[in-house]
Each structure stands twice: as C-alpha cells, then as structure tokens.
Amino acid sequence: MNEFAQLGNAFLAVCHPASLMFMFAGVIIGIIFGAIPGLSASMAVALMLPLTFSMSAVLGMNVLVAVYIGGISGGLISAILLNMPGTASSIATCFDGHPMAMNGQASKALSYGIVFSFVGSVFSFIFLTFFAPKLADIALKFTPAENFGICFFALTMVAILASGNLLRGLLSGLLGLMFTQVGMSPIDGTVRFTFGNPNMMAGFNTLTTLIGIFAISEILITAETKFSGDAKIIQVEPPKGLGLTWAEFKYQIPNAFRSALIGLGIGILPGIGGSTSGMLSYVTAKNSSKYPEKFGHGCPDGVVATETANNATIGGALIPLLVLGIPGDGVTAMMLGGFLIHGLSAGPLLFVKNADVVYGIFAACMVCITIMLLVETWGIKYFVRLLKIPKHILMPCILVLCCVGAYATNNRVFDVQSTILFGVIGYLYHKLGLQTTPFVLCFLVGGMMETYLRRGIMTYKSFGAFFQRPIFDVFFFVAIAIVIWSVIKSNRDRKQGKVI
Amino acid sequence: MFWRKYRDYLSSIFFIAISLFMIYMARLLPKSKVMSIGPDFMPTVIGVTTLILAVLLLILTVMRTKERETALAKAEPEDFDYRRMLYSLVLILIYVFIMQPVGFILSTIIYLIPQFLVLAPDEERNKKEAIKLVVISIIFTIIVFLLFRYGFKIVLPAGLFTIKL
Numbered sequence: 322m323n324e325f326a327q328l329g330n331a332f333l334a335v336c337h338p339a340s341l342m343f344m345f346a347g348v349i350i351g352i353i354f355g356a357i358p359g360l361s362a363s364m365a366v367a368l369m370l371p372l373t374f375s376m377s378a379v380l381g382m383n384v385l386v387a388v389y390i391g392g393i394s395g396g397l398i399s400a401i402l403l404n405m406p407g408t409a410s411s412i413a414t415c416f417d418g419h420p421m422a423m424n425g426q427a428s429k430a431l432s433y434g435i436v437f438s439f440v441g442s443v444f445s446f447i448f449l450t451f452f453a454p455k456l457a458d459i460a461l462k463f464t465p466a467e468n469f470g471i472c473f474f475a476l477t478m479v480a481i482l483a484s485g486n487l488l489r490g491l492l493s494g495l496l497g498l499m500f501t502q503v504g505m506s507p508i509d510g511t512v513r514f515t516f517g518n519p520n521m522m523a524g525f526n527t528l529t530t531l532i533g534i535f536a537i538s539e540i541l542i543t544a545e546t547k548f549s550g551d552a553k554i555i556q557v558e559p560p561k562g563l564g565l566t567w568a569e570f571k572y573q574i575p576n577a578f579r580s581a582l583i584g585l586g587i588g589i590l591p592g593i594g595g596s597t598s599g600m601l602s603y604v605t606a607k608n609s610s611k612y613p614e615k616f617g618h619g620c621p622d623g624v625v626a627t628e629t630a631n632n633a634t635i636g637g638a639l640i641p642l643l644v645l646g647i648p649g650d651g652v653t654a655m656m657l658g659g660f661l662i663h664g665l666s667a668g669p670l671l672f673v674k675n676a677d678v679v680y681g682i683f684a685a686c687m688v689c690i691t692i693m694l695l696v697e698t699w700g701i702k703y704f705v706r707l708l709k710i711p712k713h714i715l716m717p718c719i720l721v722l723c724c725v726g727a728y729a730t731n732n733r734v735f736d737v738q739s740t741i742l743f744g745v746i747g748y749l750y751h752k753l754g755l756q757t758t759p760f761v762l763c764f765l766v767g768g769m770m771e772t773y774l775r776r777g778i779m780t781y782k783s784f785g786a787f788f789q790r791p792i793f794d795v796f797f798f799v800a801i802a803i804v805i806w807s808v809i810k811s812n813r814d815r816k817q818g819k820v821i
Numbered sequence: 822m823f824w825r826k827y828r829d830y831l832s833s834i835f836f837i838a839i840s841l842f843m844i845y846m847a848r849l850l851p852k853s854k855v856m857s858i859g860p861d862f863m864p865t866v867i868g869v870t871t872l873i874l875a876v877l878l879l880i881l882t883v884m885r886t887k888e889r890e891t892a893l894a895k896a897e898p899e900d901f902d903y904r905r906m907l908y909s910l911v912l913i914l915i916y917v918f919i920m921q922p923v924g925f926i927l928s929t930i931i932y933l934i935p936q937f938l939v940l941a942p943d944e945e946r947n948k949k950e951a952i953k954l955v956v957i958s959i960i961f962t963i964i965v966f967l968l969f970r971y972g973f974k975i976v977l978p979a980g981l982f983t984i985k986l
Contacts, residue, residue, distance in 0.1 A: 492875060495871045502863060544906045713945075717936040717940065722965065724917065728920075732976075745910070753832045774863075
C-alpha cells in the first residue's frame with residue numbers, strides 16, 4: 322500500500338465520530354492547560370496518558386496529539402490577555418500581543434495568533450507527513466552502533482542546549498541516567514539497585530517519573546510563589562469570521578514562512594523546544610523588519626513570528642520521536658510514554674509494523690489543528706473565564722489527578738509514592754538552577770542507550786569497532802565537537818563578564 | 822538569596838555523594854563472564870563521569886566565588902513562601918501514604934480541605950470560604966472516583982470500606 326492510500330485510510334479512521342469527539346475533547350483540554358499559567362502542555366499530556374489505557378493504540382495516540390497541539394497553541398490566550406505566557410512556548414507572544422491588547426486590538430491579536438498557529442502547524446505537518454517515512458527507511462538500516470551514536474548525540478545536545486551551561490546540564494542528565502540503572506539490566510537481567518524492594522525490580526515507571534517531574538514539582542513551585550493580587554484580564558468579543566482580512570494575511574506570508582522554517586528546524590534538533598524557537602523567530606523577524614522600532618509596542622508581526630514558529634516546532638519535534646524513538650523535549654517525552662503504554666516502540670520499525678498508528682498520527686495532526694482553529698476562534702470567551710479559577714483550588718485538584726494517573730499505570734500505590742519522589746527531585750532541580758529536561762530525556766533514552774551499547778559490543782566484539790561505521794563517527798564526533806565548542810564559548814562569555 | 826548563593830556548592834556536593842554511592846554499589850554487582858562489559862559497566866561509567874564532573878563544578882565554584890558575589894549583590898532579592906510549600910509537601914506525603922489503607926475517597930477529601938486552606942490567600946481564610954472549599958473537595962473527589970471507575974475502568978483503592986455501586 323502506498324503512502325497516499327495509507328494516509329487516506331488514516332483520515333477515514335480519524336474522522337469516525339467517536340474519534341472526532343475524543344480529539345475535540347483533547348484539543349479543548351490542551352488549550353485549557355496551555356492557557357492557564359502554571360499548567361503546561363507536558364502536564365496535560367501526562368494527565369491524559371492514563372486515560373488512553375482503555376483506548377486502542379491509534380485512538381490513544383491521536384488523543385495525545387490533540388492535547389499536545391491544543392496545549393502549545395493555548396498559551397497565546399493568556400500571553401495576549403494577561404501578559405503572562407500560559408506555556409513557555411508563548412513567552413515571546415507577550416512582547417507584542419499584550420501591547421496590541423492594551424491598544425484595544427485584543428481580538429485582532431488573538432486572531433493573528435490563532436490563524437498563524439494554524440499556518441505554522443500545517444507547514445510542519447506537511448513536512449512531517451512526507452519526510453518522516455523517507456527518513457525511517459534510512460534509519461531502518463542502522464545497526465546498534467549507529468543507534469548508540471544517535472542516542473549519545475541526542476543526550477549530549479540536550480544536556481548542553483537545554484540548560485545553556487555544560488556542567489550543570491551534563492550533571493542533571495547523569496542523575497537521570499542513574500535512575501535508569503534501577504531494576505533489571507538489559508541483556509542479562511541482573512537485578513541492580515533495588516535495595517531488596519520487589520516493587521523496584523522493573524525499574525521506575527516512565528509515566529510516574531514524568532508526572533512527578535512535570536506536574537508535582539510545578540505544584541510545589543506554585544505553592545511557594547507569593548501571589549501578587551489578581552492580574553487584570555482584558556475582555557474580548559469573538560471576531561467575525563477568522564478575524565483577519567485577506568490583505569492582512571497575505572502581508573504576513575513571508576514572515577510566517579521564515580518563522581515556520583525556524584520552528585521546524587529547531588523542533589527537529591533535540592533539547593531546544595518551543596520557547597527558544599518562538600524567541601529566535603521573534604528576534605529574526607525584528608531584525609529583518611523594515612520597522613523594527615514598532616516591535617514591542619503592539620506590532621502584529623511579532624505575534625505572527627512567535628506563534629507560527631512555536632507551532633511549527635510540533636511537527637519538527639515529532640520527526641525524531643517517530644523516526645528514531647528519541648524525544649526532543651518534555652512533551653514529546655510524554656508522547657514516548659504513550660507509545661510504551663500501548664506496547665509500541667517508537668523508531669523506524671514503527672513505520673513497518675504499525676503504519677496505521679504512524680499515519681493515524683499524521684491524519685490526527687491535520688484534523689486537530691483544524692479543530693484548534695475553530696475552537697479557539699469561537700470559544701475564546703469561555704477560555705478567558707477559565708483564567709479566573711483561583712490557583713489554590715486548581716493546584717490541589719491537579720495533584721489528585723496526578724496521583725490517580727500514577728496509580729492507574731500499574732494499580733499500585735508504590736507508583737504514586739515514587740511520583741512524589743520525582744516531584745521533589747524536580748522541585749530541588751528548580752531551586753538548584755538545574756534543568757529537568759536533560760534529566761527526563763536521559764531517563765527515557767538511557768536504558769535504550771545501554772541496550773544498544775551492549776548489543777553492539779556483542780556484535781562487533783569491541784567498542785573500537787564502532788568507529789568503522791561512518792554514521793556512528795559523524796554523530797559521535799559532532800557531539801564531542803559541540804561539547805568543546807560550548808566549553809570555549811562559556812569561557813569567552815565569562816571573560817566578557819557574563820556570569821554563568 | 823540562600824539558593825542563589827549556595828546552589829552550585831549544594832549541587833556539586835550532592836552529585837559527589839550520589840556518585841560515590843553509585844560506584845560503591847556498582848562494585849558489588851557481578852562481572853560478566855561472557856563478554857567484555859557486564860551489568861556493572863554502565864553504573865560504573867555513569868558514577869565515575871558524575872564524580873569527575875561534580876568535582877570540576879565544585880572547583881570552578883570555589884574559584885569563581887568572588888565573581889558571583891559581585892553579580893549577586895546587584896541581583897534582586899528573592900521572596901519565597903516556604904511555609905506554604907513545606908505544609909503542602911507534608912500534606913502530600915501524608916496523602917500518598919494513607920491512600921492505600923484509608924481508601925481513595927476518604928484520603929482525598931482529608932487531603933484536599935487542608936491543602937486548599939494552606940494555599941488560599943490569607944484574606945480568604947474565613948468561615949464562608951471554608952464551607953465552599955469543603956463542598957468543592959467532596960464534589961471533586963466523587964466526580965474523579967466515578968469518572969475513573971466507570972469511564973476509564975480504573976478501580977482506585979477502596980480502603981476501609983468497599984463501595985458497591
């Protein structure tokens with residue numbers, strides 16, 4: 322069956338009324354989590370994961386995609402109306418979105434954000450749909466040596482780029498690697514570091530770790546933050562149609578195209594994520610604009626640049642996840658958890674063995690962004706009301722849902738307790754100025770990396786033989802080069818008086 | 822201020838301690854007889870790498886103490902509400918340890934009411950508000966229980982009494 326036929330079949334499956342209903346709900350939940358500051362897209366996916374247990378793999382993954390898309394684009398609502406980014410991805414949306422709203426153009430700013438979120442997503446999903454299968458064909462030929470090289474490359478990149486400080490990034494990742502060592506070792510099944518606790522035989526569960534790191538820690542952080550009164554929410558009326566004229570849309574196309582490319586590229590690279598892509602394309606748009614002085618005072622170009630880029634990042638981030646099984650950021654890490662729950666292993670084999678799931682995700686992406694466009698355009702009034710839910714009621718309720726989610730993975734309270742442990746680790750990381758992203762990715766990829774290494778050494782007898790594989794060499798030496806570059810760069814920054 | 826000032830010392834000492842522990846534990850693991858690297862290889866590599874990097878971080882931190890102090894003098898003081906955080910953490914810990922014996926519904930209601938009050942702004946801690954919070958916690962708990970029981974087929978711990986619905 323060729324790709325188009327598979328895509329067509331997937332669309333038919335996705336458009337089944339029950340599936341549409343679930344995705345509709347998923348997008349709305351995603352938008353709510355995205356819009357409320359303190360709740361994030363990764364939290365939304367974490368909480369939805371246990372709910373997909375009883376669904377089929379295709380439907381389950383589609384719901385997660387829906388939540389992901391809603392979560393990333395929902396952040397623009399509070400960024401524009403509250404001057405508080407709902408998610409990290411929409412930090413740069415505040416710069417121009419909020420001034421626009423203050424000038425009485427709130428509805429226009431939202432329309433720009435929503436429409437160009439859609440445009441950015443469409444661009445990246447088209448790229449994903451037609452490019453990922455080709456890449457998977459290549460990745461299928463990889464041996465354990467190449468896979469080890471890619472894991473090594475991805476983890477090094479994440480450690481450096483996610484934290485901006487080499488030592489702290491590597492250390493936070495290494496703690497994640499330590500936690501992968503708990504339980505039975507790959508290949509020979511030796512029991513390690515369980516301290517006689519039978520619950521730890523299978524290692525720490527992926528889902529409980531992720532819920533702890535992303536959700537529980539966020540609750541502790543919110544608990545200690547002092548609230549400075551209620552922020553003022555700007556009122557909006559729903560726009561007529563999509564709220565933009567054709568001329569306004571056409572004018573932004575070059576800007577959107579450039580931002581979408583930036584977003585896509587950053588999405589593919591591991592460890593950077595939506596917040597950087599939004600910032601980077603905002604700065605690029607400002608620098609290449611004919612009127613950079615208007616930026617920051619309510620220039621629609623800024624909103625367009627950020628929102629196009631952070632949504633284009635979604636499609637980019639799904640590429641390494643689907644093709645190699647390596648998540649690039651927090652949300653895709655959660656998606657990997659989703660694959661594991663449904664007994665699927667993300668990676669090139671997925672395209673051969675579970676093509677229905679892969680094409681289901683492609684089709685779901687397209688359908689979900691359309692739902693997102695419609696829901697956000699006409700439902701904005703209701704989402705604004707949700708911004709008024711007080712934190713002291715919201716956060717404990719989320720915590721209860723986290724515990725239920727952790728419990729549901731294996732029906733044991735041990736998982737709930739370990740979730741709290743990881744929540745405390747996430748909180749301490751925050752206090753120590755360490756990033757949790759390297760921890761999570763090392764935790765997820767570390768086990769795979771050890772398996773590949775030991776399998777590779779079984780095949781090739783020694784580690785030295787890995788270097789005879791050119792693709793391994795490329796990834797290995799590029800990773801080493803990036804480490805050296807970041808050491809040089811941080812030294813130079815320090816000489817210029819920047820404190821790291 | 823405390824965290825900003827000492828966070829690198831704390832992180833490096835924490836990582837040194839945990840890596841030494843890891844190396845020690847890895848030495849107790851059996852070596853592989855069939856191939857060059859066994860189950861003890863990865864833990865040892867991780868432990869040793871962590872130890873080297875953590876010592877490096879400690880040295881750099883000590884060397885750069887002055888530099889950072891000048892920068893910190895300019896930084897704005899941070900203001901945290903540790904009381905709320907610690908109370909919440911204690912409540913959460915009690916909650917997860919009583920969930921199994923007491924059961925989901927009861928333990929959740931017991932957890933939610935004080936947790937709402939701990940996080941509530943001071944001016945909202947009156948009787949009227951408290952009654953509202955009690956009602957919210959009971960309704961929320963029951964909705965979650967029923968949703969998971971019948972919607973997602975997940976049976977939460979029943980604890981002291983079994984509910985037959």
